[in-house]
Amino acid sequence: MSSSPSQRMKIGDFLLRRLKEAGVRHLFGVPGDYNLELLQQLQDTGALKWIGTCSELNASYAADGYARLNGLGALLVTNGVGALSAINGVGGSYSEHVPVICIAGSIPLRSIERGLGMHHTMADGSYDHFLDAYARVTAAHARLTPRNAAAEIDRLILTAWREKLPVYMELPSDIAYLEIEVPVGALTLADPPSDTERLRSCIAAIAGRLSAATSPAILVDADAGRFGVASDLMELAERMQAPVAVINAAKSVIDETFPHYLGIYIGKASEPHVREAIETSDCLLSIGYRPLEVTTGDFSASLPANTIHARGHSVDVGDNNYQAVTLKEILRGVIDAVPHVTKRAPHHVVAAAGTHFDDSAKLTQAAYWQAIQNYLRPGDVIFVDNGTSYALFGLKFPPKCTFVGSVNWGSIGYSVGALLGTLTAAPERRHLLFVGDGSFQVTAQELSTILRHDQKPVIFLINNGGYTIERGYLGKTESYNDIANWSYADLPKVFRRDTSARSFVVKTVGDLHNALSAPNDTLIFVESIMDRYDALAPVMNSSNKGADLDYGPRGPQHRANLQLRAI
Ligand SMILES: Cc1ncc(C[n+]2csc(CCOP(=O)(O)OP(=O)(O)O)c2C)c(N)n1
Ligand SMILES: [Mg+2]
Secondary structure, eight states: OOSSOEEEEEHHHHHHHHHHHTTOOEEEEOOOTTTHHHHHHHHHHOOSEEEEOSOHHHHHHHHHHHHHHHSOEEEEEETTHHHHHHHHHHHHHHHHTOOEEEEEEEOOHHHHHHTOOOTTSOSSSOSOHHHHHHHTTSSEEEEOOTTTHHHHHHHHHHHHHHHTOOEEEEEETTTTTOEEEEESSOOOOOOOOOOHHHHHHHHHHHHHHHHHOSSEEEEEOTHHHHTTOHHHHHHHHHHHTOOEEEOGGGTTTSOTTSTTEEEEOBTBTSOHHHHHHHHTOSEEEEESOOOOTTTTTTTTOOOOTTOEEEOSSOEEETTEEEOSOOHHHHHHHHHHHSOOOOSSOOOOOOOOOOOOOOTTSBOOHHHHHHHHHHHOOTTOEEEEOSSGGGGGGGSOOOTTOEEEEOTTTOOTTHHHHHHHHHHHHOTTSOEEEEEEHHHHHHHGGGHHHHHHTTOOOEEEEEESSBOHHHHTTSOSSOGGGBOOOOOGGGHHHHHOTTOOOEEEEEOBHHHHHHHHTSOSSSOEEEEEEOOTTOOOHHHHHHHHHHHHHHHOTTSGGGSTTOSOOOO
16 A cells, blocks of 8 residues: 555445545445445445345446436445346446446355355355456456455446446455555545647647538537536537537437537438538547447448547547547647637527327327427436337437436336436436336336335336337237236335325326326326337337348348338
8 A cells, every 4th residue: 555644444434435435425235144234334334325226136227327417326236146136237337338336245255265155156166256247247346355455445436437337346244344454535536637748649630630620520429428528519519610419329418409419410310411410521520439220320320431539538530549638638628729610600400390289189109209398398307218218319308408318238127227316316306207118117116216215206108018119120919029018107106105196197198288287296107008009200210120130131020010110
């Protein structure tokens, strides 16, 4: 350890202290005999607030949601059974670039050293299976010991924060109460400053290209939000009068009412003015661009060959690759170096006029999303799960809204667990969840935790009898895409007897308007019954194209009536 002042502290207490210093105020998870000792330290010190969840999967989603609003999130699970339950969510945090610290209370060191067979293991004499599994879905992992704990706790927390990726640590249950030497000073979350020469040359290269361009543009992926540079990008766009588009995974990262905001770029499926601005730009600056079939309109995206690719800690400009630079410092430097442009006018797009739907009409997806558009308010946290609710990407968000979704990882049910996390991180904001019946069934029980903590989200559930988005891939009428028809709107009552939640079962346009007029003073649950074959055309088109990619030309998707098609 360095010569900085140190003190003696119990390992568990130090871990909790470091989490708190890193801005984590809540810990999600499920107790187990291998982590109860740390939970007792949490109770005794009051360092963090415990939010027990119904499952570790939901805890991993909650920690992810929490981290998206808070900058860092954490969960506590027990050995093996808890850790493997959580691994889907932690894998998702990796795919989506979300910094989550997964702590597993694990087998006592005594048992590992003596080779004692223990429960929650494979009972094969090895204790490393779960560390090995997590090595594949995290940026760093470690089993703590009294010798390495002080250094490893700091390394793992800092790695998660710097890389915007999850980390995994095992805390053997017999060491949490042991005292070790730890630093007195607080943990500072910061990147090492950029290499001065690399920073200077990189800024000069980007600013030179941008200044010479006649049609510069910016393309933003989710990392712009994760690395906290959205306001810098808007400042740069403003200064250069350059249009900014986002990938669907980065919806709302750029304020959608910002005059230079163009819309979502998704290859050939983009609106024509968005596509043109991005594909014909003579200097496109992309931020954290990670093309996937679902973010590129099935690889129909075509960025200019000379696109500048900036990421959290490196940049590609032409043949040059710049390392040891941070995105924030790069953008600050570029903003100062580019001339202030006044001659390029922002792009104005006139919103399409709405259609009139009769109150007595049966609710359709078209009427639904139009009504939802008018329901959105500035500052909302807006969730979308997989499914026909992807129509939400077509809505225009008011200022200061935050979109939360799992576009890359796409694990159904993510949104319900993650909602608990965002509500915990920012209870003062209004949270709206758009979820399908199939996705909801995966993680529904976490609604009980949301009710238990008196949270007041609005949950919009589409009951269309199953997996409609999947019917667009394959199995339009097949029973494998059907699910049990729950009485969804009754669930608040089931999950909390004394609930004050307002529940609505909506069948017509008028029913929906009535539900939307309810005050947000308690949880609102809106179950909308819709046709199993109803979906907006962009959602169905994407499923239809996805099937061609997934199954190839000899796949079954072209057989008569096997695929729900866009109308
Ligand atoms: C964990 C997981 N399992 C399976 C899938 C495959 N999947 C993607 S969407 C979907 C159906 C979603 O149905 P629902 O939520 O009801 O939405 P709808 O399209 O009906 O509105 C399924 C099963 C997945 N994405 N994640
Ligand atoms: Mg459904």
